Amino acid sequence: MPQLVPNLWFDTQAHDAAEFYVSVFKNSRIVHVAHYGDAGPREAGSVLSVDFELDGQPFIGINGGPEFTFDEAVSFKVPCADQAEVDYYWDALLAGGGEESQCGWLKDRFGLSWQVVPDALGELLGDPDPERASRAMRAMLGMRKLDVAALRAAADG
Structure with a gap:
């Protein structure tokens, strides 16, 4: 079975949240940060998603907008x-x-x-x-x- 990876939808705070969670849980790290390009829908260069691990459990935080909370x-x-x-x-x-x-x-x-x-x-x-x-x-x-x-x-x- 493939490993399940929770995907957390944020408005614009995915990177801040990942940094916070990594500071709380030991043996945790930010793995990768992806940014929006010119195709949008957000401003080019802003954070699109953050891959991070909390004590070995992978997560993804995405800045998808305010539609979901x-x-x-x-x-x-x-x-x-x-x-x-x-x-x-x-x-x-x-x-x-x-x-x-x-x-x-x-x-x-x-x-x-x-x-x-x-x-x-x-x-x-x-x-x-x-x-x-x-x-x-x-x-x-x-x-x-x-x-x-x-x-x-x-x-x-």
Whole structure:
């Protein structure tokens, strides 16, 4: 199977977004920047697209115009080993004008949605004791940034 490559449509901010994401995720880089030529439809020399990698996962950002914008129907999950990683990615992705949502979701300053999720969440929500799982779920539903200690305490009753 070929590797899937998410293509992110921006108005004019593809290069700025790629630089931002590369600064947030370790082992990431901008691979290639293409520019519009004389054929348009944008001004010649302006950025058409940016190929970049986030920890080995390729992405393309395209400056396609204002016709399409991001919404929560598509998001990227950031699995986090512990609370320190949750805190890092939450703060980094919100930097510069992002917006908190609920249950570990946020929008970055470009409007792209992310789910910053501790690995412990799956363990807690999938607990064989349905009461523990239910308590963890109720706790999660009341949170913005997920708090591993608070989720565990809720599960424990």
